[in-house]
Amino acid sequence: MHIPDGYLSPSTCATLYVGAVAGWYSALRRLKRALFTRVIPLISVFAAFSFVVMMFNLPLPGGTTGHALGVTIAAIVLGPSGAILAISIAVAIQALFFGDGGISTLGANCFNMAIVGSLVAYGTYRLMAMDAGIRSKRRVVAAAVAGYLAINAAALLAAIEFGIQPALFHDAGGTPLYAPYPLSIAVPAMMIGHLTFAGLAEAVIAAGLVAYLQVADPALLLNTSGVSLESGTAGTPTGSVRRLWVAVAVLMLLTPLGILAAGTAWGEWSPATLAQSTPVQSSDPSPVVPAGLVRLSSLWTAPFPAYAPGFVHSRGFGYLLSAMFGVGVLLGLSLATRRLITNRRKGLET
Amino acid sequence: MPSIFELRDISYDYDGVPALRELSLDLARGERVALVGANGSGKSTLLRMLDALCFPARGTLSFDAQLISAARLQDDAVALAFRRRVGLVFQNPDVQLFNPTVFDEVAFAPLQLGWPKQKLMAKIEETLQLMGIAHLRERPPYRLSGGEKKRVALASVIVLDPEVLLLDEPTATLDPRSQSQIIDLIQGWKGSSKTVITATHQLEILEDIADRVVVLEEGRVSATGTPAEIMTNRELLLRANLVHAHRHTHGSVTHSHPHMHSHSEHEH
Amino acid sequence: MSRNLLQSTMIGFGRRLTRTMLSEKIAREHGLLQSLDPRVRVVGLLALVLAVTLSRKISVVAALLAIAIVLALSSKVSPVTLAKRVWLIALGFTGVIALPALFVTPGRAIASLGSLSITEQGLRTATLLVLRVETAVTLTTLLMLCTPWAQVLKALRVLHLPKEAVTMLAMSYRYIFLLVETAGQMFESRISRTVGGLPRAEQRRMTTRTAGVLLSKSVALGNDVYLAMESRGFRGDIQVLSDFRMRSLDYVVLLLFLVAAAAAVWMGR
Numbered sequence: 074m075h076i077p078d079g080y081l082s083p084s085t086c087a088t089l090y091v092g093a094v095a096g097w098y099s100a101l102r103r104l105k106r107a108l109f110t111r112v113i114p115l116i117s118v119f120a121a122f123s124f125v126v127m128m129f130n131l132p133l134p135g136g137t138t139g140h141a142l143g144v145t146i147a148a149i150v151l152g153p154s155g156a157i158l159a160i161s162i163a164v165a166i167q168a169l170f171f172g173d174g175g176i177s178t179l180g181a182n183c184f185n186m187a188i189v190g191s192l193v194a195y196g197t198y199r200l201m202a203m204d205a206g207i208r209s210k211r212r213v214v215a216a217a218v219a220g221y222l223a224i225n226a227a228a229l230l231a232a233i234e235f236g237i238q239p240a241l242f243h244d245a246g247g248t249p250l251y252a253p254y255p256l257s258i259a260v261p262a263m264m265i266g267h268l269t270f271a272g273l274a275e276a277v278i279a280a281g282l283v284a285y286l287q288v289a290d291p292a293l294l295l296n297t298s299g300v301s302l303e304s305g306t307a308g309t310p311t312g313s314v315r316r317l318w319v320a321v322a323v324l325m326l327l328t329p330l331g332i333l334a335a336g337t338a339w340g341e342w343s344p345a346t347l348a349q350s351t352p353v354q355s356s357d358p359s360p361v362v363p364a365g366l367v368r369l370s371s372l373w374t375a376p377f378p379a380y381a382p383g384f385v386h387s388r389g390f391g392y393l394l395s396a397m398f399g400v401g402v403l404l405g406l407s408l409a410t411r412r413l414i415t416n417r418r419k420g421l422e423t
Numbered sequence: 424m425p426s427i428f429e430l431r432d433i434s435y436d437y438d439g440v441p442a443l444r445e446l447s448l449d450l451a452r453g454e455r456v457a458l459v460g461a462n463g464s465g466k467s468t469l470l471r472m473l474d475a476l477c478f479p480a481r482g483t484l485s486f487d488a489q490l491i492s493a494a495r496l497q498d499d500a501v502a503l504a505f506r507r508r509v510g511l512v513f514q515n516p517d518v519q520l521f522n523p524t525v526f527d528e529v530a531f532a533p534l535q536l537g538w539p540k541q542k543l544m545a546k547i548e549e550t551l552q553l554m555g556i557a558h559l560r561e562r563p564p565y566r567l568s569g570g571e572k573k574r575v576a577l578a579s580v581i582v583l584d585p586e587v588l589l590l591d592e593p594t595a596t597l598d599p600r601s602q603s604q605i606i607d608l609i610q611g612w613k614g615s616s617k618t619v620i621t622a623t624h625q626l627e628i629l630e631d632i633a634d635r636v637v638v639l640e641e642g643r644v645s646a647t648g649t650p651a652e653i654m655t656n657r658e659l660l661l662r663a664n665l666v667h668a669h670r671h672t673h674g675s676v677t678h679s680h681p682h683m684h685s686h687s688e689h690e691h
Numbered sequence: 692m693s694r695n696l697l698q699s700t701m702i703g704f705g706r707r708l709t710r711t712m713l714s715e716k717i718a719r720e721h722g723l724l725q726s727l728d729p730r731v732r733v734v735g736l737l738a739l740v741l742a743v744t745l746s747r748k749i750s751v752v753a754a755l756l757a758i759a760i761v762l763a764l765s766s767k768v769s770p771v772t773l774a775k776r777v778w779l780i781a782l783g784f785t786g787v788i789a790l791p792a793l794f795v796t797p798g799r800a801i802a803s804l805g806s807l808s809i810t811e812q813g814l815r816t817a818t819l820l821v822l823r824v825e826t827a828v829t830l831t832t833l834l835m836l837c838t839p840w841a842q843v844l845k846a847l848r849v850l851h852l853p854k855e856a857v858t859m860l861a862m863s864y865r866y867i868f869l870l871v872e873t874a875g876q877m878f879e880s881r882i883s884r885t886v887g888g889l890p891r892a893e894q895r896r897m898t899t900r901t902a903g904v905l906l907s908k909s910v911a912l913g914n915d916v917y918l919a920m921e922s923r924g925f926r927g928d929i930q931v932l933s934d935f936r937m938r939s940l941d942y943v944v945l946l947l948f949l950v951a952a953a954a955a956v957w958m959g960r
Contacts, residue, residue, distance in 0.1 A: 079823025117862035281899025535924035
């Protein structure tokens, strides 16, 4: 899921950098209002922890292994702002030292994994765990689901970022300039791996760590438990994350808008549309639909036939709808969590 | 002798587990004191409290006739003045060495205290030479040996030339040569105006590093005395779990006598 | 099986550590990049990475790769090191991703393999992707190989990154080594206590438990480091020393970097 340099166009990179900077800024501000100086070393060490955990080979059911990201446990222990910073630092170090993910795509990687990953993980965990006791089994399950969803949300975003490249960025001859696969290929190709191994690895690690902390170090779970904490362990507040969500929503809306603005009809390569009208026609009088594409696209599109619904004729509109759907799911989750938490607080106060 | 620290009936606990219980103690200016006690006797907590990193739950702590409290240390001027005068060397050097290079490590405290650049560079250079770590200045901390780490940790604190130096197990887990270097340093401060308070459970170094020994048991002061007095009090040492009875057999006679160990402390 | 799995994790640790050690070694050589002000290195090489992303022509990206190789040679980084550390890994990774693009990209067929045909557009896009990745990773690696980490950090500070961000980056990197070592020791002691293979569920539990212990230690460490900072006068606003000095050579090379990047963007538009 670490996108290297060269896969995303400069404008996509820039847009996602803007999104990432908004997320970092907001996280820093929220932490500063609390006990920021206290959490600087904690976030740093947590970033190191997540980096090391990414190296672990985790045996998964079914004879495979996977690597976790560590974003879920970061969100559970540090809260969303701390997790955003910690995972961003881990991602930056991977890019600089190990060439794992690019420099121009650092914004994109941080946006997908650190920002959206943390928010989805945190939202899901809070929503599912509610005010269950610190040692409740429910928290373990909540962590597993949070991990699974966080990784897949991040992967879906990365896949969308890949998938819009060929439609938007290609030269006059039809050569894609960046990631070459359209959404119909990028999304399923990306999601198959993440819906299985990577998502599972993150779920296993998150659940395992929550279960471990319940026994060994329950104080670390109190921070985001919604249960008030008296003792003064270093921590971050768990207040509103609304501003971050707004940033996410705005960014997701901008992405399809960019497509509309580009005004291109050179859309997705379903073999049917390719035969009808492609810009390639202008340079080549007899366009050939490669046989491989027919075969591959039927293979790839099978699990996700509804991604860009057939009745939508404008490509841009299709992307917009798809992205809106994603945003809708994320925002809905967040708002529901907030509503539940606020109601509960009010209920406790009265 | 005027006291630099006065502790009165201090209690402190970690999440309900008591670490210090109604502890009272006076530490004189210029004195070299060793705090001895088994693991969990409260040595490290006491040192952290003397460094104003944690505050008494009950009882009072004063430094140079001024009360030390969390509220007073909120004030930047008060806090910086205190940090300038009191330095703590942590037991685990990895905790203390958080900077990218040895030079940055030694420069950290003077920079935070806002020293002018010229004074800062001169003092850093002097400290690097004094501690024999000048050749390591560009090294990152993970490429240092245990003894080197300890010397850098010490350097990072003594660069400020604090009046009070708090040392947590400065010689534990070191090779003999590094140990003796650090003991020499502490010996060198004898008779100076520097107050040096060392927590240790290595009884064999007491004579070298301390004028007075304070024995801690379960968060209380159970005895004080000169190193010689404490070392000869077998009963006390056994009770404080600083030595353990060693049984063995000579022919048909089994007898036991106290046996000294320098336990290597487990970190976690 | 259990042994193999645990050991492969361990070997992973070791390899990454050694690579970083190597990096500091090259950084102490006397080469072109090493002789420049770290800020020039950071700005110059990152400008070239940006140019790689911005230019749209294979020939221009190839020219940037050539510049990167010349920089490597004049900075005593051997092509063998680059090939082993960068080129083969990136080729393996991106090659797999780029390969199907040869066939599925719509366009003019130029060759056929059985029922699959390679299109001109497919060939071009795959080449561009691989070339871009290789060039960008080469440039990033050169920066990190030729510059001690501490100097990269200082250079980042001068570029007006927030001090807090740079401090966290520095501390995080520093503690990776400690945690990797700790994790390695935990795995080792578990290997030594394990006779024969473990069932996978047990392996999984063992790995999560190790991660759990590591997590507790990390948080305790983080809190202690804060105390150690506070003890030395840290009041929330980190004070740093910047002692870089630009020489005329630095300005010249910086200008060359920027001109090269701008030219690449213009020619490759």
